[in-house]
Amino acid sequence: MAESKAPDSTRRSEKSRRAIYAAALSLVGENGYAKTTIEGIAARAGVGKQTIYRWWPSKAAVLLEAFLDLGEQAAEAAEAAGADGAYEIPDTGDLAADLKLVLRATVDELNDPTFEAPTRALAAEGIVDAKIGAEYAEKLLEPQAALYVRRLRAAQEAGVVRDDIDPRTAMELLTGPIVHRWLLRTLPLTHAYADSLVDYALNGLAPRPPRH
Amino acid sequence: MAESKAPDSTRRSEKSRRAIYAAALSLVGENGYAKTTIEGIAARAGVGKQTIYRWWPSKAAVLLEAFLDLGEQAAEAAEAAGADGAYEIPDTGDLAADLKLVLRATVDELNDPTFEAPTRALAAEGIVDAKIGAEYAEKLLEPQAALYVRRLRAAQEAGVVRDDIDPRTAMELLTGPIVHRWLLRTLPLTHAYADSLVDYALNGLAPRPPRH
Amino acid sequence: MAESKAPDSTRRSEKSRRAIYAAALSLVGENGYAKTTIEGIAARAGVGKQTIYRWWPSKAAVLLEAFLDLGEQAAEAAEAAGADGAYEIPDTGDLAADLKLVLRATVDELNDPTFEAPTRALAAEGIVDAKIGAEYAEKLLEPQAALYVRRLRAAQEAGVVRDDIDPRTAMELLTGPIVHRWLLRTLPLTHAYADSLVDYALNGLAPRPPRH
Amino acid sequence: MAESKAPDSTRRSEKSRRAIYAAALSLVGENGYAKTTIEGIAARAGVGKQTIYRWWPSKAAVLLEAFLDLGEQAAEAAEAAGADGAYEIPDTGDLAADLKLVLRATVDELNDPTFEAPTRALAAEGIVDAKIGAEYAEKLLEPQAALYVRRLRAAQEAGVVRDDIDPRTAMELLTGPIVHRWLLRTLPLTHAYADSLVDYALNGLAPRPPRH
DNA sequence: TGATAACCGAGACGGTACGTCCTGTCTTGAG
DNA sequence: CTCAAGACAGGACGTACCGTCTCGGTTATCA
Numbered sequence: 075m076a077e078s079k080a081p082d083s084t085r086r087s088e089k090s091r092r093a094i095y096a097a098a099l100s101l102v103g104e105n106g107y108a109k110t111t112i113e114g115i116a117a118r119a120g121v122g123k124q125t126i127y128r129w130w131p132s133k134a135a136v137l138l139e140a141f142l143d144l145g146e147q148a149a150e151a152a153e154a155a156g157a158d159g160a161y162e163i164p165d166t167g168d169l170a171a172d173l174k175l176v177l178r179a180t181v182d183e184l185n186d187p188t189f190e191a192p193t194r195a196l197a198a199e200g201i202v203d204a205k206i207g208a209e210y211a212e213k214l215l216e217p218q219a220a221l222y223v224r225r226l227r228a229a230q231e232a233g234v235v236r237d238d239i240d241p242r243t244a245m246e247l248l249t250g251p252i253v254h255r256w257l258l259r260t261l262p263l264t265h266a267y268a269d270s271l272v273d274y275a276l277n278g279l280a281p282r283p284p285r286h
Numbered sequence: 287m288a289e290s291k292a293p294d295s296t297r298r299s300e301k302s303r304r305a306i307y308a309a310a311l312s313l314v315g316e317n318g319y320a321k322t323t324i325e326g327i328a329a330r331a332g333v334g335k336q337t338i339y340r341w342w343p344s345k346a347a348v349l350l351e352a353f354l355d356l357g358e359q360a361a362e363a364a365e366a367a368g369a370d371g372a373y374e375i376p377d378t379g380d381l382a383a384d385l386k387l388v389l390r391a392t393v394d395e396l397n398d399p400t401f402e403a404p405t406r407a408l409a410a411e412g413i414v415d416a417k418i419g420a421e422y423a424e425k426l427l428e429p430q431a432a433l434y435v436r437r438l439r440a441a442q443e444a445g446v447v448r449d450d451i452d453p454r455t456a457m458e459l460l461t462g463p464i465v466h467r468w469l470l471r472t473l474p475l476t477h478a479y480a481d482s483l484v485d486y487a488l489n490g491l492a493p494r495p496p497r498h
Numbered sequence: 499m500a501e502s503k504a505p506d507s508t509r510r511s512e513k514s515r516r517a518i519y520a521a522a523l524s525l526v527g528e529n530g531y532a533k534t535t536i537e538g539i540a541a542r543a544g545v546g547k548q549t550i551y552r553w554w555p556s557k558a559a560v561l562l563e564a565f566l567d568l569g570e571q572a573a574e575a576a577e578a579a580g581a582d583g584a585y586e587i588p589d590t591g592d593l594a595a596d597l598k599l600v601l602r603a604t605v606d607e608l609n610d611p612t613f614e615a616p617t618r619a620l621a622a623e624g625i626v627d628a629k630i631g632a633e634y635a636e637k638l639l640e641p642q643a644a645l646y647v648r649r650l651r652a653a654q655e656a657g658v659v660r661d662d663i664d665p666r667t668a669m670e671l672l673t674g675p676i677v678h679r680w681l682l683r684t685l686p687l688t689h690a691y692a693d694s695l696v697d698y699a700l701n702g703l704a705p706r707p708p709r710h
Numbered sequence: 711m712a713e714s715k716a717p718d719s720t721r722r723s724e725k726s727r728r729a730i731y732a733a734a735l736s737l738v739g740e741n742g743y744a745k746t747t748i749e750g751i752a753a754r755a756g757v758g759k760q761t762i763y764r765w766w767p768s769k770a771a772v773l774l775e776a777f778l779d780l781g782e783q784a785a786e787a788a789e790a791a792g793a794d795g796a797y798e799i800p801d802t803g804d805l806a807a808d809l810k811l812v813l814r815a816t817v818d819e820l821n822d823p824t825f826e827a828p829t830r831a832l833a834a835e836g837i838v839d840a841k842i843g844a845e846y847a848e849k850l851l852e853p854q855a856a857l858y859v860r861r862l863r864a865a866q867e868a869g870v871v872r873d874d875i876d877p878r879t880a881m882e883l884l885t886g887p888i889v890h891r892w893l894l895r896t897l898p899l900t901h902a903y904a905d906s907l908v909d910y911a912l913n914g915l916a917p918r919p920p921r922h
Numbered sequence: 923t924g925a926t927a928a929c930c931g932a933g934a935c936g937g938t939a940c941g942t943c944c945t946g947t948c949t950t951g952a953g
Numbered sequence: 954c955t956c957a958a959g960a961c962a963g964g965a966c967g968t969a970c971c972g973t974c975t976c977g978g979t980t981a982t983c984a
Contacts, residue, residue, distance in 0.1 A: 702914025
């Protein structure tokens with residue numbers, strides 16, 4: 075059942091891999107994803123084209139891995155810098171405040187022009203190419219999602235979220251609209267919007283029956 | 287001070303335009319958007335390439351117009367078939383039921399494999415190309431959004447939605463998560479999910495204080 | 499029975515054709531045939547690669563045509579310069595002298611370093627590729643051969659060559675050894691050698707019976 | 711002052727060498743010389759590419775050696791089969807008949823489709839690459855030429871060829887036209903042609919003065 | 923009798939050129 | 954003027970080989 079033509083990854087050149095990541099990221103930053111070519115990446119990385127085609131199935135796959143590598147390096151750096159490893163959504167007891175904090179951070183990140191082009195490009199590629207999409211979701215989205223789920227479960231245990239709520243769906247109620255606005259650029263993405271979403275989601279749209 | 291190179295649209299060939307729409311849609315359906323080329327569209331439409339370049343700025347623009355045209359034709363057909371023109375979200379008095387109805391329809395539409403490829407392609411293009419994205423949002427998303435806003439305002443007047451709620455944000459609370467799941471394929475898109483969203487959005491995640 | 503994909507030669511760019519000829523000849527002169535690439539020819543000619551692939555089946559075909567064109571232009575120039583058009587082997591009545599004259603000229607031409615590289619390259623290509631070889635023979639060799647045949651026929655009429663001799667074979671008796679030496683570089687190619695060939699061929703190797 | 715990178719030929723793998731010869735010859739036979747690659751030879755021979763690059767400077771050199779080896783093996787086989795080793799042109803006393811015999815054999819050999827492709831390929835390579843050409847001439851052509859020279863010298867001693875004839879040039883008068891026809895495919899190569907060449911060469915083209 | 927060189931198979935590497943495809947522009951001839 | 958047709962310059966595609974290199978794994982002398 076082994077792949078007949080799989081290259082021998084033990085002999086892979088680490089130097090080339092890193093150079094390809096760097097070249098891909100810089101070219102996408104400079105010219106945009108559409109104008110970035112495999113040929114251009116190879117040239118800037120000082121690498122033969124075949125070395126890219128040998129290890130990646132597509133331009134999108136290269137960029138995705140480069141992105142993931144960037145994240146991993148940042149994580150390692152953070153860990154080395156003293157943090158206790160796993161980042162978590164804070165739990166101050168005030169769920170609304172905690173969620174607003176992280177959603178505002180997400181909003182800021184999405185509005186950061188540095189990351190905008192490559193992130194949009196990857197998202198677009200993932201929308202069309204299921205393979206890329208799955209990897210994108212698994213590697214970039216899922217870890218983030220898990221944080222929300224943990225915080226929401228804690229909230230359920232603390233009694234501030236109903237027990238019959240599915241944390242996953244609850245998370246999507248918060249992040250879905252933000253991603254939607256960012257992707258489709260329908261309306262500006264602001265801190266106020268993030269706050270509104272938290273309030274609406276936690277308390278619902280229907281009026282509360284008045285206490286007696 | 288008119289555009290020096292603007293073609294004279296009064297002399298435009300209607301037949302060619304329709305042939306281009308048909309060719310574009312069929313080719314995207316057969317081979318996917320990425321493998322569809324302007325040359326291929328021109329060939330299948332029996333049209334010179336210049337005729338496409340003269341009237342559209344990009345492949346995405348062609349497909350977008352083809353899509354809009356499809357919608358318009360469907361609308362005209364529906365109108366001719368007897369309906370009173372403007373479609374609306376029903377108002378039975380039961381907001382939750384009404385919303386579930388339309389959200390389930392949206393889910394079905396998004397799951398329809400016929401429309402999947404071109405819709406994803408357009409969405410992806412819109413994510414990367416702001417021009418396309420704006421037109422996409424204005425022509426395809428906005429009319430749909432307006433229906434929700436109207437229905438939610440009616441609900442506010444009826445007192446089943448709080449007055450301080452922004453209908454636009456409320457709408458995004460419902461459709462955002464659905465679009466998000468569809469685009470990123472994180473989890474399957476079902477009627478049950480649509481129902482949950484309505485319930486969560488209307489009632490919130492936090493427990494209601496007990497009536498006295 | 500028409501070719502399905504034949505390009506329309508009436509719309510062919512004369513300028514590009516000439517530029518391709520010039521580029522091909524100069525590159526072969528500079529770097530040799532083997533190191534001359536279609537890509538290089540296209541680049542120097544300021545032409546798209548497809549323009550070469552559209553009109554020629556191979557690098558050898560390009561060079562062959564370029565060579566033929568060179569000959570035609572030289573011929574036109576000569577004609578314009580006053581000559582009476584068709585060049586002929588002179589007929590002074592002394593066959594041996596006349597043949598030595600042209601064979602010495604041929605030797606000089608083959609020893610000319612300017613023409614050596616491209617001519618060898620074309621000959622080599624023709625040896626391997628029958629199509630090229632046939633065109634090479636027809637366009638470059640045949641006209642030359644016809645001159646010999648005419649001169650030898652005149653010699654037969656004048657009674658200095660036996661009537662039962664095939665002029666074609668006779669010609670090959672003269673040129674074959676020269677071409678052979680040139681191609682295979684077995685021994686140097688000199689005027690003396692050319693003279694010997696004429697003497698040997700005209701008088702034979704066997705001793706003449708003594709006159710009475 | 712020895713070559714710093716010369717491999718140690720005493721440790722050379724005989725098995726690999728033979729496998730490379732066999733692979734080279736079979737691939738040239740199957741696909742032609744141009745489509746035969748060093749990589750392909752190595753793969754079929756079950757040999758690393760470096761083993762070829764270590765011992766041969768070029769593809770042509772590999773094929774040339776393979777060819778020579780073929781000839782040597784044939785010679786050894788012939789010797790073992792009883793012959794007295796050195797082959798010679800027969801000397802029956804009738805020079806014309808003897809020459810016709812060997813020239814007809816040469817014609818048959820050149821017309822043998824089995825040897826055609828590789829022989830043409832080698833000849834073509836030798837025409838362009840002087841190094842290969844020299845080796846080709848020395849190893850394959852020279853031994854053959856020596857046979858002619860010996861037979862012609864014997865003819866001179868017997869008085870059937872004039873003493874002032876250069877045997878080498880005389881030989882070229884016979885073989886040159888045949889090789890020429892074969893290489894350039896101008897006209898078919900037949901026994902009759904070989905016979906004519908012998909007659910023309912021996913007796914010359916000019917009429918003999920009538921005996922008194 | 924190990925050390926220590928070589929050759930060896932294998933195949934990744936930086937490159938070059940291939941021949942194909944498509945882009946967006948330009949030109950031609952018909953209507 | 955628009956249109957169908959398609960040639961053009963340009964350039965990226967993905968593939969095939971080039972010739973070099975590095976990697977274990979056998980041999981096959983020498984210490």
